[in-house]
Amino acid sequence: MKILQVSNYITPAHGGSAEVPFQLSRTLAGIGHSVSVYTSNLGLQDAIALPGVNINAFSSFLDFAGFSITPSMIKKARGETGGFDIIHLHNYRTFQNIVAHHYAKKYGVPYIVQAHGSLATYFQKNLLKRVFDTVWGRSILKDAVKVFAVTEFEAEQYRTMGISRDRIEIIPHGINLVDFDTRIEEGEFRKKYRMADTEKIILYLGRINKIKGLDLLAGAFAESVKSRKDIKLAIAGPDDGYLSFLKKRVDELKITEKVVFTGPLYGSDKLEAYHDADFCVLPSSYEIFGITILEAWACSKPVIVTDRCGLAHVVKDSAGLVVSYEQASLYNAITTLLENQSLGRVFGRQGRNLVEEKYNWVKVAAQVESIYSSVSAKR
Numbered sequence: 001m002k003i004l005q006v007s008n009y010i011t012p013a014h015g016g017s018a019e020v021p022f023q024l025s026r027t028l029a030g031i032g033h034s035v036s037v038y039t040s041n042l043g044l045q046d047a048i049a050l051p052g053v054n055i056n057a058f059s060s061f062l063d064f065a066g067f068s069i070t071p072s073m074i075k076k077a078r079g080e081t082g083g084f085d086i087i088h089l090h091n092y093r094t095f096q097n098i099v100a101h102h103y104a105k106k107y108g109v110p111y112i113v114q115a116h117g118s119l120a121t122y123f124q125k126n127l128l129k130r131v132f133d134t135v136w137g138r139s140i141l142k143d144a145v146k147v148f149a150v151t152e153f154e155a156e157q158y159r160t161m162g163i164s165r166d167r168i169e170i171i172p173h174g175i176n177l178v179d180f181d182t183r184i185e186e187g188e189f190r191k192k193y194r195m196a197d198t199e200k201i202i203l204y205l206g207r208i209n210k211i212k213g214l215d216l217l218a219g220a221f222a223e224s225v226k227s228r229k230d231i232k233l234a235i236a237g238p239d240d241g242y243l244s245f246l247k248k249r250v251d252e253l254k255i256t257e258k259v260v261f262t263g264p265l266y267g268s269d270k271l272e273a274y275h276d277a278d279f280c281v282l283p284s285s286y287e288i289f290g291i292t293i294l295e296a297w298a299c300s301k302p303v304i305v306t307d308r309c310g311l312a313h314v315v316k317d318s319a320g321l322v323v324s325y326e327q328a329s330l331y332n333a334i335t336t337l338l339e340n341q342s343l344g345r346v347f348g349r350q351g352r353n354l355v356e357e358k359y360n361w362v363k364v365a366a367q368v369e370s371i372y373s374s375v376s377a378k379r
Contacts, residue, residue: 117288297351
């Protein structure tokens with residue numbers, strides 16, 4: 001098949017919604033499909049080469065509140081869109097989707113929308129979201145042959161937008177296990193950030209954004225430090241507008257010497273962090289899925305997540321702990337994993353099994369490929 005993936009971003013620095021089209025394109029090309037990508041050039045210097053994938057990175061004229069305008073995409077889409085069998089639109093409220101929707105309709109090419117948790121209007125830029133929905137968004141959803149949700153929670157969001165259940169497919173995210181099975185020397189992360197071998201490392205890895213609940217994590221960790229002096233909190237990830245506030249909060253809690261800010265980590269640097277961590281925490285106030293949970297499991301690490309995470313039902317009592325979104329509950333979970341390492345090892349092994357059985361790109365791409373084939377055959 002000739003497949004077009006459309007995404008405003010396609011680099012790890014922009015989080016899971018950019019990681020998905022990156023890995024999906026990589027996997028589909030690897031099994032013999034002709035894959036092209038339309039995206040912006042923002043942050044593209046961080047991307048790894050994708051063998052067999054034709055990446056069209058258009059110059060961004062303006063990037064406002066995550067809305068990256070790439071005018072040069074219009075000419076390319078006008079000339080090429082009719083030649084694709086299927087188009088996959090990632091995220092929802094993007095300039096790239098406006099253009100791709102227009103030419104997909106014009107040339108009769110079926111397309112799929114995958115919102116990556118961006119449907120909700122009840123937080124962050126809600127006025128701008130409503131304007132987009134009125135002018136373009138509802139048409140983009142209405143004309144899609146299918147929409148992809150990662151969980152039933154996201155499927156319900158589609159239904160509130162008027163999408164019938166028969167057009168919704170539940171497709172989880174995945175990870176490429178090959179990337180996580182590279183041999184890593186234990187202790188390298190500790191050495192880089194001057195952590196003692198006897199110290200327990202609690203790791204957060206992801207964007208430094210308000211919705212990630214990092215103020216909650218800082219407060220719970222500060223409580224833990226009162227009774228445990230042998231612990232460190234490592235916060236790894238790119239600043240998404242919240243870093244200065246978080247550092248100020250850490251200073252107010254008087255735990256500055258116990259918290260390490262590493263900045264974004266990729267490749268072997270990221271693997272070293274996972275391998276040296278005792279467990280990982282994703283304390284988000286809103287998280288439609290949580291790819292970093294899968295990454296931690298790929299490294300056989302237990303996780304703590306809030307009940308506002310889309311994967312909470314998978315984590316619970318199987319491969320980690322689920323807590324309510326409040327400090328005392330998170331503190332208790334941190335204490336449990338610090339004091340019960342054998343439980344953590346069991347959770348880590350079970351998490352690795354889950355990734356191997358269900359949440360890896362080979363399995364996920366097979367599901368996507370089947371839907372692509374079914375949809376394109378009806379063109």
